[in-house]
Amino acid sequence: MTSDSSTEWPLQHFISFDKLLKRYEKIAEGEDAFLAGKARRILKAQAPYPILREGFTDVALLEKHEDVISIILEDAFSEVLTENEIKVASLPYKDIIFNASSRFKKILKDAGDNFIPALTKEDASLDYIMNCVVILKFHYGYKLDFHRPYFYKIPNAEGVMHYYRVLYNADFIELYPTELAKDLKQRDIDELLEHPNDLKLWKEKIPPNSFISKGFVIANMFDATAEQAISEIKSKLISANKRGSDTFMSDLQETFKSFFKLKDLKVGFSAYSREDDQFERVFGKDMHSYLLNESDFEICNEALCKQSYEKLLNQNTYFIVPDVEKYFDKSKGMQPYKNLQQQGIKSVIFAPIARDNELLGVLEIVSEVKNQFNGVNARKLDDVMPYIVSAVVRSKNEQENLIDAVIQKECTTIHSAVYWKFRKEAKRFINEELKGNDPTF
Template sequence: MDINDNIESPIEVKISFNKLLNKYENLIEDDNDYIVANARRVLKIAKKNPILRDGFSDFKTFKTHEKEINGILQDTFSPILTKNEIKTASIPYHHYTFNSSERFKNILKTAGDDFELEMKNMPDDQRYIITCAIILNVCYGYNINFKRPFYYEIPDANGIMRYYKILYNADFTEISPKENAPKITQEDYNELLDNFENIELWKEKFPPQSYMFKGFVISNIFDVTDDQSISNIKSSLIGEKKRKDESFMDGFQEIFQSLFGLKNIRVGFSIYNAEEDVFERVYGVGMNSFLLNDLESKNCSDALCKWSYNKLLLENEYFSVSDVDKSFKRSKGKAPHILVLRDQGFKSAIFAPIANDDGLMGILEIVSKEPKILNSINANKLVDVMPFIVTAVERSKNDESNLIEAIIQKECTSIHSSVHWRFKKEARSFIKDQMNGKKASFNKIAFENIYPLYGQIDIKGSSEARNWATQQDLSMQLNAVKRILQNASKIEVLPIYEQYIYQINDYLEAIEAHFQVDSEHQISEFIKNDIEPILKHLYIVDDLKEQIDVYFKRVDDRTDALYHHRKHYDDTISLINKEMASLLDQKQEKAQLMYPHYYERFKTDGVEHNMYIGESITKEDSFNPIYLYNLRLWQLQVMVEMENAYYQMKSDFPVALDVASMILVFNQPLSISFRMDEKQFDVDGTYNARYEIVKKRVDKAFVKGTEERVTQKGKISIVYSQKEDEREYLRYVKFLQAKKYLGDDVEIVELQDLQAVTGLKAIRVNVLYHKDKDDKAFYTYDDLMKEIKA
């Protein structure tokens, strides 16, 4: 078998000791008799075995000339140092070694029979290209700095991964081109400099085995486990994607195991919340806190004893617990951190503060279930890694702060992604002025010539429904109090009970006859100021205790009111808003892909939404009216889908309510600006304000000459003022009728004049519904109600 078999390389390899032997020939003239005698010994071996100078590539020669090769390499592999030095004789960038020190042999033996020696940091493609770079240096004189650190990863007897750096001594190598080797020109060289990753190009310039390599290399190998572990910790903490990976903590544990040379240790973290003086769990896959155990957070004074508290939080110094059981006895089980370690079965530990100039940020926790193996001596290994951990935690806290701000911005302000670019632009300008010492001010954010779209799905009769719920709750509460007072008057005949019963009856009649807005407040004050003191007095009466307990259990602690029907109403409104807003948001994501536009929505008694589309928002010279028409059709279709979704889930809501949908069409472009004080966009100018007036009042508008609201359950109302809008939306209606979204009941009505707004009209068209998602039949609103009740 030949060394070159199954290896693609630009060189053909021959092991030769020619250059080494040449060194010995020079030593013949040395003044030292011992050196001369040794040189003659080596040269005598070479003379009797010319193949060792000429070179060979078959593996059999290593066996047949093993003794002679060892004799030639005796000085290089000194018997005195063989058990200390880690050294091999080999071919560069290959795994095969033909001579090695005893220490290297023992390292491989400890790794196990199934361990395969492999050089890390050397992909196969790069091995070919780096060999070509060596040829450029040696044969053509180009000074290319291609050196990179190469190393082996070899497990020790305990399974701990150890790292060995390889340094090559290439003094005994020679490379020469064969007859078939293409000559490399300056032009070739220039081309190769810009194409390191193009393996095919390198193979074209340096065909496989087109150069002859004669010689061997000495690999001087050094155990750099500590340095590499520190480097691995650094790279792990720097790589944000690595830290989010599920296997991150497993790999991190292994790195610390290598650093300490201990297999059975685990690493955990806890974050210090300075505002509340508590330790908190770090969230992430595989993250543990051995100080907190199963808790999410814990007061620092409850997690540590006074001494350990001062050590970590005030002095910012690490400490070790080498024997948990011994410390537990010494502290009589009163030291919280010792107790929590003992409860988890840990026998030794190191706690290290993660702190910067501003103070403590968190705790690094290293634990083991073996006593003594973690102690104050090996705790010093943390000195070199803590700066990287501190930096990573600082960055993580900044990232968290930025994320919190981003969430607040997303959830609590109206800076939509479509206009975010403009805010970034102004922010950069603001920072630039600050850096240049100018008076910095955040310029007005405005967008001109944009088209508005507005729609709402409104809960019909929400005020009446809440009033009814309030009436029912107040009536139930008054009757419950009345029954207690009636029973009390039987036990203790006092005229005051009769007077309160009379007053309760008066309130009950008023609620039934004409419930008013202030009735709720009057009754609540009566119960709180007059009735509750009496109930507390009556609680001493055994026969009334149970009845009074039942009453107070039904009363809400915050409001002192019975909150039953109103809770059902509030829960229904909340669920409707949540479901409708969620559906609209999901649909909006797809609409943004059609053409970017501004979008915001609000939850009231239903869900409203604003959209603005135009050139000034998209920042690109791409806007066309077709995108406006497309968004209008999309909006109409989505409103129908929201109506369907609502009635399909209506039966799941605590209170049965109806909804009505409306779209407002405004065909003239307008301007909007961001109001810094209210953190939202609003229209600019007197003319544009007309649009806002219509938005706020139109859903309460009546059809002209009637007491009928323009919005009706089971119908979509499209409000507009221009004839071209009417023609446009009638086309959309016809299209959606063909798709079975809308029914055939279409009417055009005039609206009564609003304040400062006249001439409004509305297209009203009935919606077609499905009973559920899988239902293929279509129903009008009345048909749907009959089907649902059937």
């Protein structure tokens, strides 16, 4: 059981099982003898503890009455499914958790003894507005589609972050207005809809503590790690000044760990120069190329073996090496296995970044664990490669503009026959700046 210390809400939350118990009262009078007998057993178990119907705010009572609450909720939390379902009883949008399924308990256990789950929220002020939306729906009768995703971010036993999307079942919640509640008209609703982020206005129309929430919700969860990782990869790739960012590569690497659900994973990039038919290092904070190792550039047919060259440059398909050591020995130390072996890489995916059959670069996903990557899990990249391609195309366009700007700044008129030399010098100038040096043109 975890608690929540949030202060100002439009709802005063009282944990109660009254609405659920009223259903059992009806079942107890039904014709099905088995169900009626079970309902009477549940009602009898609760009877000595009227506080469980009346409602309470002291979360310590959840632990005190844990056994009785478990009996009351046994139909909602089937013992048959407890090892499979990720499920807890809770209060909406609050970090109060009780009567968790066995699977959720195991997830928390794997996260570590000191881990405390907390809902991931875009904006704390949104919690107040989300509670107002609940009030508008259940009390005033206005149905608004104002949903925002809520997640629990929980690391697994290996430290890889997983994202669990929360879906609430509010069948057992009842709302009651207090003396602070206002009689809202359509014009008030329209005004709120026109200002969805104006917290002051929402508090004016639906003041703090203007309603009482009596009951509980069932929070059903599912592992949305892959979907969330894709979303984060997209967000990181569209961010500005990626190469100049201090955290871009480390953040991207952590996201790819979640995406593949692998702790031992690193990410690298190599750019491809069509005019020189060579791979080039991408300079920037923590940028690395496992294909090039310590080189700044290398001719493609020298950096790759025949098969990897065919896959990456001609077919634009993934080149996967589950066991680098095996192919290093088999090829008698050829590239790219030589560079990989020197860096302690045991398994790798080289994913071509290509548009219209033209190679732009290579995404390198590597691991120091043998057989970490294979033809099956490599297909996961299909979901993110289009965003990576778009980001690389945009970066190349930005670099071309920067090259032209450097040339225009440093030079006067340039003859077209030697323009390529100035482009090379401008690229060198830019890369030296990214290294933190003070280059001259």
